[in-house]
Amino acid sequence: MKVLLPLLVLSLAASAQDTVIKVNVDLVNVLCSVRNKNNGLVGNLEKSDFKLFEDGKEMEIKYFTRETDLPLTIGMLVDTSKSQENLIEPESRAAYEFFKVVLRKKDMAFLMQFGAEAELLQDNTGSAKMLQDGLRQLRLSVPVGFSSTSTAPPAPSAHRPAHVASQSARRPASQRPSAARTTHSDEML
Secondary structure (H helix, E strand, C coil), X not given: CEEECHHHHHHHHHCCCCCCCEEECCCCCCCCCCEXXXXXXXXXXXXXXXXXXXXXXXXXXXXXXXXXXXXXXXXXXXXXXXXXXXXXXXXXXXXXXXXXXXXXXXXXXXXXXXXXXXXXXXXXXXXXXXXXXXXXXXXXXXXCCCCCCCCCCCCCCCHHHHHHHHHHCCCCCCCEEEEEEECCCCCCC
């Protein structure tokens, strides 16, 4: 069976090369998540609910398992802009409780703050203690030259911290990515 290596091809396409790399393999793992029209996860699918094609020809699905217990990689992004000044401490406590409840031994998490700038406070770790230490570093983040008596600066853009977070969340392919963001802003990721 010939299989196109999509990540490699995407990488090559990004480098402006037109080369397609094909290799012979006997088995290919295909991971997927299925969502319904309301964007809810569908978890009760069986092997017969899937069809797999290669070059227009249906392929046999030899093995089928539900992987519902894969390790998580969680990115916690905390809004530390001026509008959150009185909420940083409660957000920190809530984030720590979240990590204590959600993180399992096989999971990883990282912590970022965003306001005037996006800053990585704790890189990927499985340690709730290290994440708590990172949470203790949360500080108000306002633009240079901005004072507490100034009118409120514009709400922080969600795009910059989301981009930085995606770069920080380098994870093994066997882990499920997840992101949590605390903010009052109406702006969505």
